[in-house]
Ligand SMILES: Nc1ncnc2c1ncn2[C@@H]1O[C@H](COP(=O)(O)OP(=O)(O)O)[C@@H](O)[C@H]1O
C-alpha cells in the first residue's frame with residue numbers, strides 16, 4: 001500500500017519536487033525506485049543512514065530508539081566486529097588486536113560484515129552505527145557497495161562526557177579502559193572527523209548536540225526523522 005502511494009505521488013508531482021531539500025528528494029527517490037510490473041516494489045535500494053559520533057557519544061543508545069520508533073534496522077559496525085571476533089573466525093585475532101589498540105579494522109573485513117547484515121535486514125531503512133570511521137572506510141564502502149548514504153547523523157559530545165559514559169558502560173569490552181579510550185579519541189579526531197566534514201560539504205549531515213538525558217537527545221533526533229516522514233506524507237497527499 002505504502003509503496004503504491006509513494007509511486008503514485010512521484011508520477012503526479014515530479015515537477016514540484018525541485019523545491020524540496022536534497023535529503024527529502026533522496027528519500028522519495030528511494031521509496032519510489034520500484035520496478036515491478038504492477039508498479040509495486042520488486043527490489044529497492046535501501047535508505048541508508050550513517051550514525052557517527054565519538055566513542056561514548058550515545059550512538060548505540062539513540063539508534064535503538066530510532067529503530068523502534070521509525071522502523072529502521074540497526075546495524076552496529078562495532079557489534080558486528082565483536083561478534084566476528086567471538087566466532088573464532090580467521091579474522092578474529094586480527095579484529096581483537098585492532099580493537100584493543102583503539103585502531104580501525106581493515107575496511108574489507110568490516111564492509112563484508114555490513115553487506116551481509118544489509119542483505120539480511122528485515123527493513124529497507126538501515127542505520128549503520130559507527131561506520132565509516134575513516135575516509136578509507138568511507139571510500140571503500142562507496143566503491144564496494146556502490147551507494148552513498150542518504151543521511152548522516154552526527155552526535156557532538158564533549159570528550160569528558162564521552163569518557164565518563166564509557167567508563168560507566170560496564171559491558172566488559174576490551175576497549176573500554178582509559179588507555180584504549182585515549183587512543184580511540186585521538187583516532188576519532190584524526191580519522192573520523194574528516195568523514196563528517198566530507199558529508200557536511202555535501203549537505204548530508206544533521207548535527208545533534210549529544211548532551212542531556214537520553215530522552216532530550218532523542219527528541220532532537222526524532223525531529224530529523226519525523227520531518228523526513230512528514231514531508232513525504234505531504235507529497236503523497
Ligand atoms: N544521554 C546520556 N546520558 C548519560 N548516559 C548515556 C546517555 N546516552 C547513553 N548513555 C550511556 O553511555 C554509554 C555509552 O553510550 P552508547 O550508546 O554505547 O554510545 P556509543 O555507541 O556512541 O559508544 C552507555 O552506557 C549508555 O547507556
Ligand SMILES: Nc1ccn([C@H]2C[C@H](O)[C@@H](COP(=O)(O)OP(=O)(O)O)O2)c(=O)n1
Nearest residue numbers: 054055056077078079103104105130131133
Ligand atoms: N567502522 C568501524 C567500527 C568499529 N571499529 C572498531 C574500532 C572501534 O573502536 C571498535 C568499537 O566500535 P563501536 O562502534 O562499537 O564503539 P563505540 O560504540 O563508538 O564505543 O570497533 C572499526 O574498526 N571500524
Ligand SMILES: [Mg+2]
Nearest residue numbers: 059060078130
Ligand atoms: Mg556503540
